[in-house]
Amino acid sequence: MKQLQIFEQVIDRPSEYCWLLKTQTHRKIIGYLCSYTPEEIIHASGALPFRIFGHADSTIRADAHLQAYCCSLARMALEQVLSRGLDFLDGTVFSHTCDTMQRLSDIWRLNSGLALHFDVVLPSKLNSESAFRYLVDVCYQFKKDLEAAFRLKITDEQLSESIHLYNLIRQGLQELYHVRSQHPGAISGKEMDLIMRAAMRMDREEFYQRIMDVMDHLKREASMKCAQNFKRLILVGGVCDQPNLYGAVEQAGAAVVWDDLCVGSRYFQGLIDENADPIEAIAKRYFERVICPAKYRDPNFRGEYLARIAREKNIHGAIFVMLKFCDPHAFDYPFLKDHLDQVGIPSLRLEIEDPQLAIGQLQTRIEAFVEML
Numbered sequence: 001m002k003q004l005q006i007f008e009q010v011i012d013r014p015s016e017y018c019w020l021l022k023t024q025t026h027r028k029i030i031g032y033l034c035s036y037t038p039e040e041i042i043h044a045s046g047a048l049p050f051r052i053f054g055h056a057d058s059t060i061r062a063d064a065h066l067q068a069y070c071c072s073l074a075r076m077a078l079e080q081v082l083s084r085g086l087d088f089l090d091g092t093v094f095s096h097t098c099d100t101m102q103r104l105s106d107i108w109r110l111n112s113g114l115a116l117h118f119d120v121v122l123p124s125k126l127n128s129e130s131a132f133r134y135l136v137d138v139c140y141q142f143k144k145d146l147e148a149a150f151r152l153k154i155t156d157e158q159l160s161e162s163i164h165l166y167n168l169i170r171q172g173l174q175e176l177y178h179v180r181s182q183h184p185g186a187i188s189g190k191e192m193d194l195i196m197r198a199a200m201r202m203d204r205e206e207f208y209q210r211i212m213d214v215m216d217h218l219k220r221e222a223s224m225k226c227a228q229n230f231k232r233l234i235l236v237g238g239v240c241d242q243p244n245l246y247g248a249v250e251q252a253g254a255a256v257v258w259d260d261l262c263v264g265s266r267y268f269q270g271l272i273d274e275n276a277d278p279i280e281a282i283a284k285r286y287f288e289r290v291i292c293p294a295k296y297r298d299p300n301f302r303g304e305y306l307a308r309i310a311r312e313k314n315i316h317g318a319i320f321v322m323l324k325f326c327d328p329h330a331f332d333y334p335f336l337k338d339h340l341d342q343v344g345i346p347s348l349r350l351e352i353e354d355p356q357l358a359i360g361q362l363q364t365r366i367e368a369f370v371e372m373l
């Protein structure tokens, strides 16, 4: 699809895109690693929030700082900054999620060479009024930290404008997901993955215009390209830095029609109330959004959510995409699998350490799984 070319540039050649943006607009660029980063506040400050993914050819430099049993996302992100691949960043923000990310924050602060460093220490339990008040305070503090770092004031008007734009983007992404769910084949899994990643990196105003073009194109083409006789799958996990996985699924006669990933649906779920106090409203979205396993709401919350989504989307099977050494997702897996078993949805667990892994090794397992659905 030719509308996707600009997204390819942002994902395949991020340095080129970001340096050009900086030269033309003099904007600051702030890196982040987690979908719990309140990026609307970064955007309101005038800076571009830029999500760092786990892509690197090796982890030679990172291995001097991190144990081999850290997840590849942490090791590869660190490798990128140590090898000067993220020099266009003015700073980075770390949200409190798992132990690996907390420790990576300290190592990053000391070794990245970037001028700015922020920690957003969100509560781990998102199930009480006091946790919500704490989260609101954390968001206010983050706003103050950005104001001090950039020597400016972030006004309520700027926050409201950013909130409005993010709501439009999230609605657009939701709509795209619904088109994909209703017309699998209209857009491939790899293309959808590309759009989601670009959503977390690209100038957000430009991104919004571009996905509207994609949407117009899809609405014209969707019913014609609707694939038939395939198995409907959901991907479950944190990040999925293996875009070739989608091709393997499609080759096996299935299609990913939904996901529960932090680089997927968790990124766009929940809109922000545009009529409330902006910071409280931002905090409320992160408080109420579907949680990831690094957060806690209720022991059954994630399992019940996954089973419900699987039923709603007429899912035939689930693929768990787990990064090796990712404890939060590994601990979550047995409970989620039980919930899916109870509603009769078979699942396959793929553990991936190296995102550059030859997909052939996974292809056979995916084919066998799809065949038995």
Ligand code: SF4
Pocket (backbone or CB within 6 Å): 071, 072, 073, 074, 097, 098, 099, 100, 101, 238, 239, 294, 323, 325, 326, 327, 328, 329
């Ligand atoms: S949640 Fe898992 S994948 Fe994400 S940073 Fe932590 S250990 Fe790595």
